[in-house]
Amino acid sequence: MSTEIAEPAAPGRDRLHPEPRVEPLIFERSGQGKHGYSLPPLDVPETVAIPKHLLRAEIEGETQVSEVEIARHFTRLSRLNFSIDQGLYPLGSCTMKHNPRLNEEMARLPGFAASHPLAPEEVSQGTLELAWRLERALAELTGLARVTLQPAAGAQGELAGILMVRKALEKTGRPRTTVLIPDSAHGTNPASAHFAGYKVKELKSNAKGTVDLAALEAAMTEDVAALMLTVPNTLGVFEDRILDIARIVHGKGGFLYCDGANFNAFVGVAKPGKMGVDVMHMNLHKTFSTPHGGGGPGSGPVAVAESLVPFLPRPTVEHRSDGRFVLDFDRPESIGRLRTFLGNFGMFVRALSYIASYGNRISEVAQNAVLNANYIRAGLAGVYHLKYDAPTLHEVVFSDKNQTGNGISNMDIAKRLMDYGFHPPTVSFPLIVHGALMIEPTETEGKPGLDAFIHAMREIARECAEDPEIVRGAPHTTPVRRVDEVGAARNLVLRWRP
Numbered sequence: 273m274s275t276e277i278a279e280p281a282a283p284g285r286d287r288l289h290p291e292p293r294v295e296p297l298i299f300e301r302s303g304q305g306k307h308g309y310s311l312p313p314l315d316v317p318e319t320v321a322i323p324k325h326l327l328r329a330e331i332e333g334e335t336q337v338s339e340v341e342i343a344r345h346f347t348r349l350s351r352l353n354f355s356i357d358q359g360l361y362p363l364g365s366c367t368m369k370h371n372p373r374l375n376e377e378m379a380r381l382p383g384f385a386a387s388h389p390l391a392p393e394e395v396s397q398g399t400l401e402l403a404w405r406l407e408r409a410l411a412e413l414t415g416l417a418r419v420t421l422q423p424a425a426g427a428q429g430e431l432a433g434i435l436m437v438r439k440a441l442e443k444t445g446r447p448r449t450t451v452l453i454p455d456s457a458h459g460t461n462p463a464s465a466h467f468a469g470y471k472v473k474e475l476k477s478n479a480k481g482t483v484d485l486a487a488l489e490a491a492m493t494e495d496v497a498a499l500m501l502t503v504p505n506t507l508g509v510f511e512d513r514i515l516d517i518a519r520i521v522h523g524k525g526g527f528l529y530c531d532g533a534n535f536n537a538f539v540g541v542a543k544p545g546k547m548g549v550d551v552m553h554m555n556l557h558k559t560f561s562t563p564h565g566g567g568g569p570g571s572g573p574v575a576v577a578e579s580l581v582p583f584l585p586r587p588t589v590e591h592r593s594d595g596r597f598v599l600d601f602d603r604p605e606s607i608g609r610l611r612t613f614l615g616n617f618g619m620f621v622r623a624l625s626y627i628a629s630y631g632n633r634i635s636e637v638a639q640n641a642v643l644n645a646n647y648i649r650a651g652l653a654g655v656y657h658l659k660y661d662a663p664t665l666h667e668v669v670f671s672d673k674n675q676t677g678n679g680i681s682n683m684d685i686a687k688r689l690m691d692y693g694f695h696p697p698t699v700s701f702p703l704i705v706h707g708a709l710m711i712e713p714t715e716t717e718g719k720p721g722l723d724a725f726i727h728a729m730r731e732i733a734r735e736c737a738e739d740p741e742i743v744r745g746a747p748h749t750t751p752v753r754r755v756d757e758v759g760a761a762r763n764l765v766l767r768w769r770p
C-alpha cells in the first residue's frame with residue numbers, strides 16, 4: 273500500500289520513505305462556498321413555502337466540499353483500510369471470504385435492487401419467490417423443517433431461536449429458568465439467552481475442548497430450557513458426541529440450540545437436523561459469502577424443527593397451491609416480528625447466488641475450508657503452540673506460548689502481520705486459550721496465499737527470537753501505527769466539533 277496519501281512528500285524529507293500520512297477529516301477540507309453538486313435555477317413557481325421558523329439560515333460547521341474532493345477523500349480512506357480484495361483476512365470465527373462478483377451482479381438487478389418493501393404482493397412475486405427459494409435451500413442444507421430469514425445478524429438469530437424455545441415451553445406451562453452454555457461458546461450466546469429472560473449456566477469443556485458429557489448430565493435438569501452449542505465450537509473442533517448430547521438434553525425435555533454461524537465448516541457434508549438439533553442460526557455473511565465488516569449488513573436466518581414451526585417470526589413467505597407467493601401474518605403463536613419487512617433482502621440474493629453457483633457440489637465449500645485450515649495448522653505446527661490437539665475443521669487456534677519468553681504477546685504478532693500485508697487473525701478469543709491466535713483462512717484462499725501466510729508467520733516467529741523489538745514495535749508500515757487502545761476506549765471522541 274502506498275503510504276503517500278494526501279500530498280507529495282514535503283521537500284527535504286526522505287522521498288523514498290515519507291512519513292505515513294493520515295487523511296484529514298472531510299470537515300477539515302471544508303471551505304466556504306464549495307459545492308458537490310449544482311442544480312439548474314428553479315423555473316416553476318415555489319408552491320410550498322417552508323415556514324420561516326423551520327428554516328436554518330446557517331448550519332454550524334456545515335461541510336462544504338467539491339465533488340472531486342469528496343471522491344478523492346473517500347477513495348483515499350478506502351486505500352488506508354485493508355480489505356478482503358487486497359489479501360488474506362484470516363480473522364477466526366468471522367469467515368472473511370471472497371465475495372464473488374456474480375452475487376453483486378444479481379443483487380443489482382433492477383427488479384431486486386429497486387423493489388419497494390411496501391409494494392403489494394402482486395408486483396413482488398419475484399422477491400417473495402427468491403426468499404422462499406432461499407428458505408427451501410437452507411431447510412434442505414440444515415435438514416430442518418422451516419427457516420426465518422428475518423434476523424439481521426447472527427446474534428439476533430440467537431435471540432429469535434431462544435424466544436421460540438421460550439414460547440414453546442410456555443405453552444407447556446413452564447418456560448423453565450436456565451440455558452446451558454459451554455465455556456467454549458461464542459460470546460453472543462450468553463447475551464442472547466439473558467435477553468430472552470434466562471439465567472446462564474456455564475459448562476466446562478473437557479481436555480479436548482468439547483462438551484464434557486458427565487458435566488452435561490449433571491447440569492441438565494428440568495429447569496433447563498436449552499443447551500446452546502456452537503458447532504463446530506470456537507476452537508474449530510466438531511462436537512463428535514453430539515448424538516449423545518442431544519439424547520441427554522431431549523431426555524429432560526430441553527431443546528438443542530445449534531450456533532451454526534460457522535456452518536461453512538460442514539455445510540453440504542452433514543445435516544444438523546439429523547444430529548438432533550432443534551433450532552439453529554446461520555450467518556449468511558459468513559457461510560454464504562455475503563459481504564460484512566463494513567461491506568454490508570448481516571443476515572442470520574434461523575432454521576427450526578417441526579416442533580418450533582408455529583413460533584416462527586411473522587410474516588412467513590408461503591407458496592400457495594395456485595403458484596402465488598404470499599406473506600402469511602396469520603400465525604397466532606408466532607414470537608412476532610423481529611425486523612422490518614423480509615429482512616436484509618440484498619443479502620438473500622447474494623447468498624442464494626452463492627448456493628446456486630455451487631449447486632450439488634456445495635460440500636466443496638466445507639471441504640476446502642477444512643483443508644485450508646489444516647494446511648495452515650500443519651505449516652505452523654511446532655512453531656506456534658497448540659493448546660488443544662484435537663482435529664480441527666475450518667479454523668485453528670494457536671497461542672503465543674512459545675513466543676512470550678521475549679516479552680511478546682499475541683497482539684504483537686498480530687500487529688506484525690500487517691507489515692507482511694495480511695490482516696491480523698482474531699486474538700485473545702476463545703477465552704479458554706490464553707494468548708489465542710485464531711486463524712480461519714476460508715475456502716476461497718488458494719495455495720499461494722496460504723503459503724505466503726505461513727511464510728510470514730514463520731518469519732515473525734524467527735523475529736520473536738532474534739529481533740523481538742521489531743515485533744513489539746509493529747506495525748511499521750501502516751498509515752496509523754500502534755494505537756493507544758485503552759486510551760481510545762476510556763476517552764471516546766466520536767464527534768467533530770467546529
Ligand SMILES: *Cc1c(COP(=O)(O)O)cnc(C)c1O
Nearest residue numbers: 365425426427458460502533570
Ligand atoms: C459471528 C458469530 C456469531 C455472531 O454473529 P453476528 O452476525 O456477528 O451477530 C455468533 N456465533 C458464532 C459462533 C459466530 O462465529
